[in-house]
Amino acid sequence: MRLKGLFACLTGLVMGGLLTVTASTGASAAETIKIGLIEPLSGPVAAVGTDALQNFEFSAAKINAAGGVLGGQMLEIVPLDNAMSAEKTTQQLKRAVDMGLKYVVQGIGSNHALNIIKFVNKHNKRNPGSEMLFLNHSAVTTAFTNELCSFWHFRFDANVDQKVAGLVTQMSRDSSIKKVYMLNQNYAYGKSFQAAARRIMAERTPGIELVGDELIVPFGKVQDFTPFIAKIKASGADTILTGNWGPDLVRLVKFAAGANLPAQFYTIYGGLTSSVGGYGADAAKVTMKQINEFHENHADIPADVSQFAMDYLGKYQDTWYSDRHRWVIDMLSAAMNKAGSSDAIPVGRALEGMTYQGPLGEVEMRASDHQIQTQLMVSSLTKDYSHPISYKGKDFGLAFATDGVISRADTTLPTTCDMKRP
Amino acid sequence: MEVFVFSLFNGILYGMLLFLLASGLTLIFSMMGVLNFAHASFFMLGAYFAYQVSDHMGFWPGLIIAPILVGAVGALVERYALRPVHRFGHVAELLFTFGLAFVIEEIVQMVWGKVPVSYDVPASLNVTAFAWQGLDYSAYRIFMLLISVAIFVALFFGLTRTRIGLIIRAALTHPHMVASLGHDVPKVFMWTFGVGCALAGVAGVIGGNVLGTEPGMAIQLGPIVFVVIVVGGLGSLGGALIASLLIGILNNLAISYDFSLYPIFRALGVERDVDGILADLVNLTTGGIAPLVPYLLLVLMLIFRPRGLLGTRDV
Structure with a gap:
């Protein structure tokens, strides 16, 4: 009897919940295409996840404001919090399946991305007719578009090898660089950065000497960088090439600035808000270069992209940094319109080989491995520019200034992918 | 030789910061018998408070x-939370401080956000005091060293x-006698806990702007502080000083000399061209594992001398 009562109570709750959901989405529920976003929305790295959610919601809202896709269907981003834990990523994937989502977006943490690739591969094999696509916006492990490549996975960010190729290409243009010191984090990502840099430097910068190449224990375990700074100084390096992020980058920069180390930094993540916030006044004492696909101070940005960035800044007081988040939504929408369907297989086929106007020219979702082929730009943190970096209304007094654009030819690398298509 | 002395000096600079952080913990443990897992969280609070104060009034009032x-905050925690828990024994206290660390981290994230804050070294001390081996040492690094030495003394x-x-020492071993003599023992404990936390706060104020002030800083430094007090001997101030310096110096030497571990493996018959997990081990250098050296020291100490360098009781 008690159990029955409890059951009735639970059913009531669930029905009530369903009713509220239906009521809130209104009559358009049937015409909404839902996209699951699996990111850390709680826990220590939640800032990165909530920023990504904000970016995707803004991008989807732009599409909706312009009439949606497939003749009036609206896009909706469904936040799924994985709290940066592997089990929760799997749980949220199961929830996504239960909700009937056909698209999952993720990018923070290559380990979670790998988890999703494996899950989606298995799910799609076992459930023909209800396939899902995984749209990867930032997980950069090169293997995902090489030996681990999958028809169900599309990567909209340049992978580690492409970014390293971009950094090395920019280094090759600066004849004052003679000696480079590499410092990376000792885990999968740091090691792939190291391997790519060794290989690409041998090809593109034969005149530059690699005077140091070290791996450190990652994720903030190193407190005191003085001995590393001393070794870098002793090696005579003029440039530090590093894939470090988080405290491993911030401390390296702070200790280098504190010791007035006369070396410049070539990084992937040196321009993230989480890094810029950490340098403080020390940012002015070092030369910090970073590689990404967009910054708003670049001279030749198309008007629509500039307008998008301005609208975003106006709404959230945040600098628009990851333009690729916009590409994901725009290209997905274009693929649905082209396929005339919102099902995973036709949309996946439409995405293959699709081209799109990015901020620096045409980008292409390469059909052979589902890796975006894009121009990149190397920029420096500087003090004097019209659009300083803003985050939650806080002005860091620093801005990006372009050092050089890396053409698609320079970031296009061969793939070993042997794609199995449905 | 020059490299050795140089590493020694850098090790002392880093070691003294560790000592400053560990001193409060060892004070609380030796005087109250409480192993405060949230100690590094008070260090973090110190850094954030200093950031907030220095934003409005500058560094010196923040100090x-x-x-x-x-x-x-520490005294209030002792008075209203730790004291009621105290009568359930040490395990309850330990669990309480363990939970407190998470609570403080969440609060810090709610108040100051999840990305690092720009807490800077004061401009007046951010000038080069001297240069050695091509590296500039700011006056601030020397200031940190002096503060740590002053606090130890x-x-x-x-x-x-x-x-x-x-009175404090007597309150630990003979609380009833001290109370009979007219001293308020609970109040003594409250003050001791407060002062211990304030010392962590000082470490936060002078270390937060060098190491970076972010919500993860407590978790990153917490374990190493425990290594310091266990290796030094639980409750021994002198032991904590020696252990801090030892860890700082070992860390610097391991990175500066960067010995390969390959000769050890070769002696064991393992060659460089092995596959799998052994390949990673064979190619290890001391520089790559420097942050793990303190923990190795901890394990060895617990095996061979559980009471620590200058401790009087076993762990």
């Missing part, structure tokens, strides 16, 4: 105000040479 605030003499120190 005074932030530790007092942290000390007050003050604590050492305060505890061993003054009446207050006598």
Whole structure:
């Protein structure tokens, strides 16, 4: 009897919940295409996840404001919090399946991305007719578009090898660089950065000497960088090439600035808000270069992209940094319109080989491995520019200034992918 | 030789910061018998308070105000939370401080956000004091060293040479006798906990702007502080000083000399061209595993001398 009562109570709750959901989405529920976003929305790295959610919601809202896709269907981003834990990523994937989502977006943490690739591969094999696509916006492990490549996975960010190729290409243009010191984090990502840099430097910068190449224990375990700074100084390096992020980058920069180390930094993540916030006044004492696909101070940005960035800044007081988040939504929408369907297989086929106007020219979702082929730009943190970096209304007094654009030819690398298509 | 002396010097600079952080923990443990897992969280609070104060009034008021605030938080925690838990024994206290660390981290994230804050070294001390081996040492690094030494001296003499120190030490071993003599033992404990937390706060104020002030800083430094007090001997101030310096110096030497571990493996018959997990081990260098050296030291110490360098009781 008690159990029955409890059951009735639970059913009531669930029905009530369903009713509220239906009521809130209104009559358009049937015409909404839902996209699951699996990111850390709680826990220590939640800032990165909530920023990504904000970016995707803004991008989807732009599409909706312009009439949606497939003749009036609206896009909706469904936040799924994985709290940066592997089990929760799997749980949220199961929830996504239960909700009937056909698209999952993720990018923070290559380990979670790998988890999703494996899950989606298995799910799609076992459930023909209800396939899902995984749209990867930032997980950069090169293997995902090489030996681990999958028809169900599309990567909209340049992978580690492409970014390293971009950094090395920019280094090759600066004849004052003679000696480079590499410092990376000792885990999968740091090691792939190291391997790519060794290989690409041998090809593109034969005149530059690699005077140091070290791996450190990652994720903030190193407190005191003085001995590393001393070794870098002793090696005579003029440039530090590093894939470090988080405290491993911030401390390296702070200790280098504190010791007035006369070396410049070539990084992937040196321009993230989480890094810029950490340098403080020390940012002015070092030369910090970073590689990404967009910054708003670049001279030749198309008007629509500039307008998008301005609208975003106006709404959230945040600098628009990851333009690729916009590409994901725009290209997905274009693929649905082209396929005339919102099902995973036709949309996946439409995405293959699709081209799109990015901020620096045409980008292409390469059909052979589902890796975006894009121009990149190397920029420096500087003090004097019209659009300083803003985050939650806080002005860091620093801005990006372009050092050089890396053409698609320079970031296009061969793939070993042997794609199995449905 | 030059490299050795240089590493020694850098090791002392880093070691003294560790000591400053560990001193409060060892004070609380030796005087109250409480192993405070949230100690590094008070360090973090010190850094954030100092950031907040220095944003409005500059660094120097922060140096005074932030530790007092942290000390007050610590005293309140002792009075209203730890004291009621105390009668359930040490395990309950341990679990309480363990939970407190998470609570403080969440609060810090709610108040100051999840990305690092720009807490900077004061401009007046951010000038080069001297250069050695091509590296500039700012006046601030020297200032950190002096503060740490001053606190060690003050604590050492305060505890061993003054009446207050006598009462505090007696309160641990003979609480009823001390109470009979008219001293308020719970209040003594509250003050001790507050001062211990304030010391962590001082470490936060002067370390937060060098190491970076972010919500993860407590978790990153927490374990190493425990290594310091266990290796030094639980409750021994002198032991904590030696252990801090030892860890700082070992860390610097391991990175500076960067010995390969390959000869050890070769002696064991393992060659460089092995596959799998052994390949990673064979190619290890001391520089790559330097942050793990303290933990190795901890394990060895617990096996061969569980009471630590200068400790009087086993762990």
